[in-house]
Amino acid sequence: MSDPSRLELGLDTFGDVTRDESGELLSDAATIRNVVDQAVLADEVGLSFFGVGExxxxxxxxxxxxxxxxxAAARTKQIHLGTAVTVLSSDDPVRVFERFATxxxxxxxxxxxxxxxxSFIESFPLFGFDLRDYELLFEEKLELFSKLLAEKPVTWSGSTRAGLxxxxxxxKTENGLRTWVGVGGTPESVVRTARYGFGLMLAIIGGPAHRFRQFVDLYHRSLTSFGHATLPVGVxxxxxxxxxxxQAWDEAYVGFEAMNNTIGRERGWPAYNRLRFQHDVGPDGALYVGSPETVARKxxxxxxxxxxxxxxxxxxxxxxxxxxxxxxIELYGTKVAPLVRELLA
Known part of the structure; x- marks a missing residue:
């Protein structure tokens, strides 16, 4: 990224079920309506992308x-809208393409x-997929999706769904569909993303960012070896x-503690605590929590x-x-984004 003015700054949400100001949990319906309002604000403050997880x-x-x-599309004008992520392994590539083309x-x-x-596996049994096919499902469905992006008649066969x-x-789309692959940090996933000519979106949720430099370098080398032009890298x-x-630490900690401990009980993680949180918001952690100046610098x-x-x-x-x-969101768009561009320039 040589031109700071071309840097895209976006937001992602998983539609976390939140508490209101009195401490009561909101309904799923109210949470979803709030997500749409959040996308509208992100558009109003000039951000590039709004992603919603599945x-x-x-x-x-x-x-x-x-x-x-x-x-959100009906209420916004400029911001790009996408997923963070679409779980392709437990979905059908044809239906995914049709929904996004729409x-x-x-x-x-x-x-x-x-x-x-x-990274969550609930969708596999829910939609009748065997977790033993975890790798095969993604490989085959990614291959099929890559063919569908050409928007021409497709002939394909595999073992995870009926052939075409x-x-x-x-x-059909008017100008194609921009496609990324979310990668947690394995070399095989990086190389596969490059092989299909998709953008690389690194999910960095732990540790310092610099340890992912090796994956960025591997991605660029792989793109060259597969004959692809330069493609975008995101985090x-x-x-x-x-x-x-x-204020940011105090506001964010309760939510991080609750989420880490809920998932941690399922995955055998130790209980989350304030000491770990303070490390995670520091220079060697993966949390971007703080004032606009602190977050912009990081x-x-x-x-x-x-x-x-x-x-x-x-x-x-x-x-x-x-x-x-x-x-x-307001501070991220009006304060953090301009500061980031200023620092990079």
Missing amino acids: HHRPEFAVSSPEIVLAA LDAVSHGRAEVILGRG EEADVFP HSPGHVAESDQ IADTVRTLGLDRFDMKFSTGTLSHAKMMRS
Whole structure:
């Protein structure tokens, strides 16, 4: 990324079910309506991208991101809209393409898709897939999706779904569909993303950003070896912005603690604590939490270190209230984004 003015700054949310100002949990329906309002504000403050994750568990309200994004498309003008991520392994590539081509039409070409294998596995039994096929499902479906992007009749065969013979898929897009693959940090995933000629979106949710430089370098080498032109590299990391560091830390901690401990009980993690949180918001951690100045400096360092084209901050933090998230979005767009560009320039 040589030109700071071309850097894309975006936001991601998983549609975390939040608490209101009185401490009561909101309904899933209210949470989803709030996500649409958050996308509208992100557009108003000039951000590049708004991503909505797909989950099928009680902590997250959004299981059909494209429908939420279509609602946002009707109320926004400039911002690009996509997923963070679409769990392709437990979905059908044809249906995924059709849904995003439709979103692209209603948004006047602002749709993007970030494909992933899914770090949560609830969708596999829910839709009748065997976790033993985890790798094969993604490999085959990614191959089919790559063929569908050409928007010409497709012939394909595999073992994870019925084959296709000169099958045409509709609607057609006007200018193609921008596609990324979300990668957690394995060399095989990076090389596969390059092989298909998709953008690389690194999910950095732990540790310092600089340790991912090896994957960025591998991606660029792989693109060259597969004969592809330069393609974008992005990062998705959690964060929260408030007027001061202390305010941001105090607001965000409760949500991070709740989410880490809920998932940690399932995966055998130790209990989350304030000491670990303070490390995570520091220079060697993956949380971008603080004042606009603090968050901007950390984002600029990450962009510079990894040569990024996009940085997406996951602004939803467990049960953090809608009002605090809206203030975070406002500060991210009006304060953090200009500071990042100034620091990079």
